[in-house]
Amino acid sequence: MDFQLSSEHLSLKESVASFVKKDHSFDRLRHLRNDPLGYSKEVWKKMAELGWMGLIYPEEYGGLELDFAFVMVLLEEFGRGLLPEPWISNVLLGGNLVLMGGSESQKHEVLPGVISGDLMITAAYLENDGRYDINFCATSAEQRGDAYFISGKKIFVLDGLSADRFVITARTSESVADKDGITLFMVSSRENGVKLTPLKTMDGRNACILELKDVSVPGSNVIGEVGRGYPLLFEAIDHATAGLCAEMVGGMQASIDLTVAYLSERTQFGKPIGTFQTPQHKAADMFIQKELAVSSVYYAIASIDEKTDERALAVSIAKTKCSSAYMEITKAAVQLFGGIGFTNEGDIGFFLKRAKVSEILFGDTDYHLDRYTRLSGY
């Protein structure tokens, strides 16, 4: 049992923290909210130059081949500053699916681009009427000769607006909610029949609706085995979820820091409002929630690193815990800031919105509790 970070982990933490401090600010967020992409390509490029896209990828594709605790450290610092660059979707979803299921030639084609930051790739799997179920897939892929013809509609594709490629789920057999019969395909955003509708999320980031009308995809673009896409997607989303949880923990810590500073400065009735017990006890609860969330994330990350059977269970525990903790912390924080908390001039509100989006992303609390009961054999 060891939840200690090594000096290498801590040194990454330090460099990410100083990067976030130097190249990012809440004013940058205020500006990017009005940008369709919601992030900056220059910052993305700088991050790639620092090697951060390659964190988990094997050295032969240009990666650093580090363990998942590095992912935790990196994302925690991103979360502290609410860095909006699309690291999770590219590295833990799109690229990760190619890494886990792709052929050698697919990996060589895609991963160096992901690592250099030049190729943007995300995953598209959510559909109307499926809520968060990743096995719900009405999008169909029909084989005609060497190619598959794909038709269907995906919603809230994470960071989809800037994607060059999508890894999409399409049904090659069985019926709409079956886990079997789902195949992963790599589709270019410029393919004929592909239509993107830009969306904004509450926290100012981008997503898209992806519609495919009889899009022709060569058989060589199938990732993994035909009809066996679900387990790959399940695992990649677990990785992305654990990563998101680490980001959420960073956001919780930052929210607490901002709130404690405000409570110590803001004076009413002749003294700092942090001297009153009602705000004190709210702040204590914020701290308690955060501590529990941190532990759940450590456990999930370590389960991924050790490849234990408990991975999926640990991820659902972490997501449940982090969703409620981040929401409770940011709601209390906005309340304690009072009026300024409800404005775009204050910073704390950005955390509230990110908490809500994070709660929904990769499945909300009901979804993960339900998943937990199934995995846990109720």
Added chain:
Amino acid sequence: MKVSYSSDEERFREEVRKWFEDNTPSDVKDQTLGGSTLEHGLMFKWHKTLYEKGWIVPEFPKELGGAGLSETEQFIFNYEYSHCGAPRLKTKLVSLGMLAPLLLQHGTKEQQDRFIPDMLSGKTIWCQGFSEPNAGSDLASLNLKAVLEGDHFVLNGQKTWTSMADHADWIFLLVRTDSSGKKQEGISFLLADLKTPGITIRPIEALTDHAPFCEVFFDDVRVPKENLVGKMGEGWKLAGALLQHERLNAFPVGELIYAIETVRKNSGKTIYRGKPLIQDPTFRRKLAALEVDCNSLLYTFFRILSQLKIGSAPGPEASFLKVYGSELYRRVMDLNIEVLGPYGQSWYNLEEFDNSIHQATMGWVNSTSLTIWGGSSEIQRTVIATQVLKLPRK
């Protein structure tokens, strides 16, 4: 990072688990959830069993009667102990859990030799005399007067909420030896034999219908001078060290896991509308949410254990373990009683129904006290706010 134990630790865990499985008497084991209701005879017997095995205080070095366990082994031991369903051993919590470590650090050689061996064997049972009617959360306001007259302190006043006083032989006390300066500075730490003339003990009946604690009255009670621990006026400092120790051990996480596992097991056996209750959508949602919280707390202990391994002991931030643990335990007890349906209102009825029903209702009532004793949730939150988050005091 690693989520599993080393093979040595795993072997130790298996040894401890097996020993408790084989050696914990069922009349002891089945009393756990009920809380403080284990009959004293059974408790002394259980104390003796552990003493003979050399496991009465395994965290102590071998030469002091312990088993010299490492931090991790200690955690494993405590976890397996309560996870098998063995109850908190009140015959040692106060003596070996609190006073003995304090005497080893601040007591004289004579005090150590005189008192610790009998704590180990269970021959002497200790109780803790801190709270007074007007000194609860504001402990420093305590007012049991001790005046030095020749070779003796003469004590007059009262203690209250003294657990086990009616079964104990000795009491350790915070007494007021000086009222002139700051209230924290006039407090001293004394050891007193409960058989000393002038001591009257009155048990207080709790909501459980048991009397787990007492009032203790002192009327011209003469305590020999050599029973002072540390120096005159050092009592507050010593109590702080001792309560810090209590805070770290204030929450047995293995017991929580035992409780939530019991809820899960029982809800699998309870039938509702033709199916196990655990399959009811509303119920399973509640159970899952609680299991998530219990697991997160368990992982938090793992995380703190990792910190202890590299020698960074948690300070006041450990307060959150007590707050969260006790509040969570109460929620688990809520669900435990909910499983029973109409039987959840049963009180005693030991002849008519299964013991587990009695344990559930008793445990639910008893859990109410967890957020009060050992530093109430309110006090702990203030500690977190002012000492961890450093919010201004004024």
